[in-house]
Amino acid sequence: MRLEDATVSFGTRAALNSVDMAVAEHEIVCVLGPSGSGKSTLLRVVAGLQPLDTGRVLLAGHDQGGVPAHKRGIGLMFQDHQLFPQRDVGGNVAFGLRMHGMRRAEREARVRELLRLVGLPGAERRAVATLSGGEQQRVALARALAPRPRLLMLDEPLGQLDRSLRDRLVVELRDLFEELGTTVLAVTHDQGEAFALADRVVVMREGHVAQSGTPLEVWRRPVDEFVARFLGFDNVVEAEVSGETAVTVWGKIPVPPNSAQGARKLLVRPAGVRLVGADEGVVACTVASRTFRGSHVALRLQPAGGPSLEAACALKDAPEPGTGVGVLFSPDDVVVLD
Numbered sequence: 620m621r622l623e624d625a626t627v628s629f630g631t632r633a634a635l636n637s638v639d640m641a642v643a644e645h646e647i648v649c650v651l652g653p654s655g656s657g658k659s660t661l662l663r664v665v666a667g668l669q670p671l672d673t674g675r676v677l678l679a680g681h682d683q684g685g686v687p688a689h690k691r692g693i694g695l696m697f698q699d700h701q702l703f704p705q706r707d708v709g710g711n712v713a714f715g716l717r718m719h720g721m722r723r724a725e726r727e728a729r730v731r732e733l734l735r736l737v738g739l740p741g742a743e744r745r746a747v748a749t750l751s752g753g754e755q756q757r758v759a760l761a762r763a764l765a766p767r768p769r770l771l772m773l774d775e776p777l778g779q780l781d782r783s784l785r786d787r788l789v790v791e792l793r794d795l796f797e798e799l800g801t802t803v804l805a806v807t808h809d810q811g812e813a814f815a816l817a818d819r820v821v822v823m824r825e826g827h828v829a830q831s832g833t834p835l836e837v838w839r840r841p842v843d844e845f846v847a848r849f850l851g852f853d854n855v856v857e858a859e860v861s862g863e864t865a866v867t868v869w870g871k872i873p874v875p876p877n878s879a880q881g882a883r884k885l886l887v888r889p890a891g892v893r894l895v896g897a898d899e900g901v902v903a904c905t906v907a908s909r910t911f912r913g914s915h916v917a918l919r920l921q922p923a924g925g926p927s928l929e930a931a932c933a934l935k936d937a938p939e940p941g942t943g944v945g946v947l948f949s950p951d952d953v954v955v956l957d
């Protein structure tokens with residue numbers, strides 16, 4: 620799929636602003652972004668449900684201008700595309716196959732195969748109302764995959780499910796797409812989901828692409844403050860970078876070699892904030908709060924001057940609120956932003 624210079628405006632507001640984007644065959648791309656950044660509009664444009672003001676959508680090199688949604692060969696699993704409650708599970712999964720005029724015996728075999736793939740073997744005759752939320756999601760996925768779409772598009776695929784189920788399903792989805800060689804364009808506002816599912820993530824901001832890269836690239840090197848904060852990094856500070864040192868309100872912070880120089884914003888990942896004795900660090904702080912995060916403890920540290928700092932440390936090393944600590948920074952977790 621290739622999107623070229625795609626623009627869609629509602630009134631004076633551009634929901635998509637000259638977006639260029641591509642999804643290669645067999646690739647899984649997740650579009651991430653805050654509410655209102657244009658993610659759903661992008662999916663609707665590719666699906667043929669939303670006309671473009673300018674630009675074009677290409678599938679396998681062919682311009683889709685004038686091609687109606689049902690002729691694009693795209694599988695959709697949208698938040699508002701609920702299952703048909705009056706049909707049983709098999710009837711739901713077979714829906715697209717019937718539309719394509721597939722014969723009954725072939726249809727039944729395909730439905731059986733799909734239900735096996737999504738982990739619901741033998742569920743053909745179950746009523747939709749008897750399914751849990753996670754099971755309904757699997758049936759919706761089987762329905763979208765059944766006609767072997769050349770592109771599968773998912774809008775908040777796991778949006779309404781609880782955390783533990785999402786964590787499990789996202790791994791299953793990835794395995795399933797790999798097994799089937801499905802090309803996927805998914806949209807989510809949940810970065811954990813995007814990072815676990817995608818070969819590549821695209822971060823959107825106000826109708827344009829803020830950053831595109833592998834999950835690791837985006838995580839390690841967010842391009843700017845917007846992307847950094849969207850990923851949940853709050854330690855962003857003004858800095859004057861000179862050589863491999865940055866001067867900030869948090870003291871002198873070492874930066875990686877070849878970083879951009881001059882007046883910049885600096886991101887310090889919480890893992891790069893090391894606690895030392897109260898008078899050993901480059902900045903003295905008081906522990907303002909402690910939040911248990913499962914794998915680690917998030918500490919909010921308040922220096923005498925300047926904004927607070929977030930640090931991550933092991934539960935056994937976490938000091939009590941009110942404790943005075945010193946802070947050192949490790950350059951591996953420092954990023955000079957553009």
Ligand SMILES: Nc1ncnc2c1ncn2[C@@H]1O[C@H](COP(=O)(O)OP(=O)(O)OP(=O)(O)O)[C@@H](O)[C@H]1O
Pocket residue numbers: 629632633634652653654655656657658659660661808
């Ligand atoms: N049919 C419409 N009419 C008018 N404005 C619209 C319409 N659809 C979307 N918009 C506006 O376009 C912008 C982008 O909306 P879109 O639904 O694409 O964002 P989103 O990133 O999917 O948000 P969310 O995560 O909340 O679903 C928003 O400002 C929205 O209000």
